[in-house]
Amino acid sequence: MKASVTCLVFCLGLAGYSHADVAPDETVYRATRAADGVQHVRIEGGAYFFKPNRVIVKLNVPVELTVSVGRSVIPHTFVIQAPEAGIVVDESLSSQPRSIRFTPTAVGSYPFYCRNRLLFLENHRGKDMEGVLDVVE
Numbered sequence: 001m002k003a004s005v006t007c008l009v010f011c012l013g014l015a016g017y018s019h020a021d022v023a024p025d026e027t028v029y030r031a032t033r034a035a036d037g038v039q040h041v042r043i044e045g046g047a048y049f050f051k052p053n054r055v056i057v058k059l060n061v062p063v064e065l066t067v068s069v070g071r072s073v074i075p076h077t078f079v080i081q082a083p084e085a086g087i088v089v090d091e092s093l094s095s096q097p098r099s100i101r102f103t104p105t106a107v108g109s110y111p112f113y114c115r116n117r118l119l120f121l122e123n124h125r126g127k128d129m130e131g132v133l134d135v136v137e
């Protein structure tokens, strides 16, 4: 009896987490310098998320972001506007991975997001298609 109650609680818990419309929780990727001296980061986008949605990179070490989206009729973009840190990115995305290179020059937390909007509806950023790039010492 006790075992079946435990299972019931556990199974309900799992069902709660598998709800497809809920935005994924924060997924963190901490980049490290690879043998080529570059911090390689892969970000996957979709309607409406970026995964990981929190990326931590080291200051003054080159970064190569490889960004793509799953097959979709909805166009998406990847934007970072942080000229104060030497990072200005505005790219259209497709299922073909796209590489973006920059070297972060200032510590801080910089948002990345999709700037697209579906007709007059809410923009994708407002639907959780955003994340944070943390530049650390």
Ligand SMILES: [Cu+2]
Residues within 6 Å of the ligand: 075, 076, 077, 114, 115, 116, 124, 129
């Ligand atoms: Cu989008």
